[in-house]
Amino acid sequence: MIIAVDGPAASGKGTIARALAKHYGLPHLDTGLLYRAVGATVLKNDLDPSNEADAVASCSFDDSLLDDPALKTEDAGKAASIVSAHPLVRAALLLRQKKFAHQPGGAVLDGRDIGTVIAPDADVKLFVKATPMIRAQRRHLELRKQGILASIDKVLGDIRARDERDTKRSDAPMKQAEDAALLDTSFLSIDAAVQRAIALVEARMAAKTPAAS
Numbered sequence: 001m002i003i004a005v006d007g008p009a010a011s012g013k014g015t016i017a018r019a020l021a022k023h024y025g026l027p028h029l030d031t032g033l034l035y036r037a038v039g040a041t042v043l044k045n046d047l048d049p050s051n052e053a054d055a056v057a058s059c060s061f062d063d064s065l066l067d068d069p070a071l072k073t074e075d076a077g078k079a080a081s082i083v084s085a086h087p088l089v090r091a092a093l094l095l096r097q098k099k100f101a102h103q104p105g106g107a108v109l110d111g112r113d114i115g116t117v118i119a120p121d122a123d124v125k126l127f128v129k130a131t132p133m134i135r136a137q138r139r140h141l142e143l144r145k146q147g148i149l150a151s152i153d154k155v156l157g158d159i160r161a162r163d164e165r166d167t168k169r170s171d172a173p174m175k176q177a178e179d180a181a182l183l184d185t186s187f188l189s190i191d192a193a194v195q196r197a198i199a200l201v202e203a204r205m206a207a208k209t210p211a212a213s
């Protein structure tokens with residue numbers, strides 16, 4: 001079973017994707033980490049994320065980088081959203097994600113274009129959303145736990161800028177796939193959001209299975 005989980009920053013898609021992977025015993029890929037690795041490599045080498053050639057030159061990073069906590073910073077997230085608009089960067093990361101999605105037994109992937117580009121054939125597609133202010137509050141809390149002090153206004157501004165870039169880019173923009181189930185986590189606890197996601201997966205799978213006669 002392939003489960004595609006898409007949605008904007010801090011909507012809770014990673015939390016839900018990890019919980020679904022655990023629940024169904026499937027491998028999980030956080031595809032945002034791949035773009036963050038490219039963005040962080042560009043910054044580390046003093047290159048320009050908005051320059052496509054600079055970004056493409058940063059696509060062959062060592063896999064150990066994916067475990068680096070530095071990828072979780074807002075700077076890496078911002079650089080990721082800039083490099084991810086370049087078609088050649090997306091092309092360089094495409095095969096790896098498609099292979100992961102289509103491995104025997106299935107997988108759970110979360111990102112922005114899983115249901116639309118990476119696995120349009122996914123068995124279940126979820127599009128996770130929450131209001132910008134609630135997403136900013138979650139990110140703000142996460143940053144505080146990391147000892148990073150930033151105003152809510154700054155975090156909200158960053159989230160809005162990222163949404164704008166991710167939805168407006170011409171190649172694989174973030175959008176809800178036509179056949180994706182919408183899950184609004186704005187007023188759900190983590191537990192409630194995960195239970196709702198499992199219920200949506202079960203309903204989709206039941207609808208696909210022909211009734212026994």
Ligand SMILES: Nc1ncnc2c1ncn2[C@@H]1O[C@H](COP(=O)(O)OP(=O)(O)O)[C@@H](O)[C@H]1O
Nearest residue numbers: 009010011012013014015138185188189190193
């Ligand atoms: N339903 C929820 N209610 C409150 N906090 C949540 C909820 N879902 C996720 N979070 C928290 O919000 C932050 C961002 O969640 P995450 O799953 O990483 O989002 P995304 O992968 O969409 O960026 C994390 O600190 C996470 O624990």
Ligand SMILES: Nc1ccn([C@@H]2O[C@H](COP(=O)(O)OP(=O)(O)O)[C@@H](O)[C@H]2O)c(=O)n1
Nearest residue numbers: 008009010031032035080081084111112113
């Ligand atoms: N499948 C994906 C995943 C991420 N991305 C880009 O990578 C950036 C970082 O993604 P992320 O999922 O780590 O970000 P958060 O939602 O965790 O903040 C996003 O803002 C997107 O621009 C993408 O273009 N396509």
